[in-house]
Amino acid sequence: MDINERTEDDVPRDVSMLAVPRVGVVATIDELPRVAVMDAAGEPVPAISDFLNTLLASGASPGSVRSYALALLRWWRFLAAVEVPWTHATRVEVRDFVLWMRFVANPTVGASPSRSGGVNRGGYAPATINHNLAVLRSFYTDRIDAGHGPLVNPVPEALGRGGQRLDTHHNPMQPFERHRRAPLRQKLPTRLPRSLPDHLFDALFAVLGSDRDRALVAFYVSSGARASELLGVDLDRVDVGAQRIGVHRKGSGRLQWLPASADAFVWLRLYQQHQQRPDGERALWLTLRAPHRPLTYPALRRVLQRANDQLDTHWTLHDLRHTAAHRMTADPALSLTDVQWVMGHAQLSTTQLYLRPREEEVVARVLEHHQQQRRPAAATRPAAPLTGGYRPEVLRALLGGAGDVR
Helix, strand or coil, rough: CCCCCCCCCCCCCCCCCCCCCCCEEEEEECCCCCCEEEECCCCHHHHHHHHHHHHHHHHCCCCHHHHHHHHHHHHHHHHHHHHCCHHHHHHHHHHHHHHHHHHHHCCCCCCCCCCCCCECCCCHHHHHHHHHHHHHHHHHHHHHHHHCCCCCCCCCCCEEEEHCCCCCCCCCCCCCCCCCCCCCCCCCCCCCCCCHHHHHHHHHCCCCCCHHHHHHHHHHHHHHHCCCHHHHHHHHEEEEECCCCEEECCCCCCCCEEEHHHHHHHHHHHHCCCCCCCCCCCCCCCCCCCCCCCHHHHHHHHHHHHHHHHHHCCCHHHHHHHHHHHHHHHHCCCCCHHHHHHCCCCCHHHHHHCCCCCCCHHHHHHHHHHHHHHHHHHHCCCCCCCCCCCHHHHHHHCCHHHCCCC
16 A cells, blocks of 8 residues: 555544644754754754755755754644654645645734734745745655655655656746646745835834934845845945945855945944944944844844834835835836846846836826826816806807807
């Protein structure tokens, strides 16, 4: 019998009633891979640690390794709830795992408003589910190649003709073809990059509480750098004369000098005049309160959250990057490849997403169109007849024409 098949005596698992315990954590450790998935006993899971070391050896960034570890922790908790060892997991467990992620309440949401202003309810987002499936597929492939785990990868993969992976021999000069989604993969909704219109950006900028925060936001919306890239800038990577900052690109880690607005450097100068800096500290962005240390992403995100609380909005740091891209694509002096270079997009198709106008801009233009359609009609509409008094023909006979009527 195939390990991915069940007999008629097996009872389907009801994931809606499944209580997944929050056992285990992703912890920082001293040895490689620097992060580890800890089981309920507080010990690292050896299979996951070996896989994460493989990722590191393959050039993955520490952030990517941590992301994979969090996805595997979610899978480990699910297996603990269904009481199935990871080496005996089949496609049935993967299917039930996807059902649980889709329809069972996500413990990380529900307490905070969503971007649309409502409250998040239900399961995980489709992109999160697809990411988790990709991580599991890679994990089991690595373990099978190492001689561990099941004989067959329990995570299905979409295959093309002859059993080959899709786009194995893709011609880079041709666009990618559309294919059917792999089994269990979720359909991703088309989402436009969310950016701030000018009046909403001005409102956000006005409630920021320090020159440091104003400088950071000004750099985000003018340089297009990612949140982690800008926070990683040190004092040696600021060229005021050339009006550029040097960031290490996410993923590749290469150094790229990005142009920024003059206003950003003005706010940077104001921030540096009052910032206390410990001896030998080279990080550009520091905490405002002692002990002064490099500013972290969670701390900067909390700055934006406080501004959102004042404005009753839900902007994110990545929305500032979207705003920068939207502004640059709207400038006819910049080509699309110019914007691609600044944003660091690997594919031009990613930059093309910012060519789509904002919803509110389309609505405003359509309403203006309707107003223009009404103006000619109003100009040619015949005058309403006079009511009361003399009839028009009598007035013409007495006064010599309608043009002489006062």
